[in-house]
Amino acid sequence: MIDKETRRHLDAAVLRRLLKHLDDNKDVQNIDLMIVGGFCRNCLSRWYAEAAAGQGLDITDAQARERIYGMPYPDWKKKYQKPATEEQLRQFKSRS
Numbered sequence: 880m881i882d883k884e885t886r887r888h889l890d891a892a893v894l895r896r897l898l899k900h901l902d903d904n905k906d907v908q909n910i911d912l913m914i915v916g917g918f919c920r921n922c923l924s925r926w927y928a929e930a931a932a933g934q935g936l937d938i939t940d941a942q943a944r945e946r947i948y949g950m951p952y953p954d955w956k957k958k959y960q961k962p963a964t965e966e967q968l969r970q971f972k973s974r975s
Contacts, residue, residue, distance in 0.1 A: 898923075902949050905959045914970045923947045 881889070901907070901920060909919035921944070928943035944952040963971070 898947065898949070901947075905955075908961060908963070908967070910963045910967045910971055914967065914974060917974070920944075920947050924952075 909921060912919040924940070924943040924947040927946055928938045928940060931938035931943070941952065948955040
């Protein structure tokens with residue numbers, strides 16, 4: 880059985896690895912993540928802010944997104960976000 884503190888450290892390590900993986904794969908667009916996994920980087924940032932609020936911390940959306948994206952969101956969006964294709968939009972809509 881894993882104790883609570885060890886589990887917390889493991890969970891944190893997994894999040895750090897997921898964020899690095901997403902950072903290393905900026906070509907994977909948020910809409911692709913939503914189509915395949917039902918979540919995206921914006922979801923992760925919202926969950927991050929919600930977790931912070933649960934700990935009594937006031938984290939803004941911009942701060943949470945910067946943590947997840949590794950840079951201010953407008954910068955990431957300008958550098959890496961591509962317009963969704965018709966096929967991506969069709970697939971996304973079919974998930975709903």
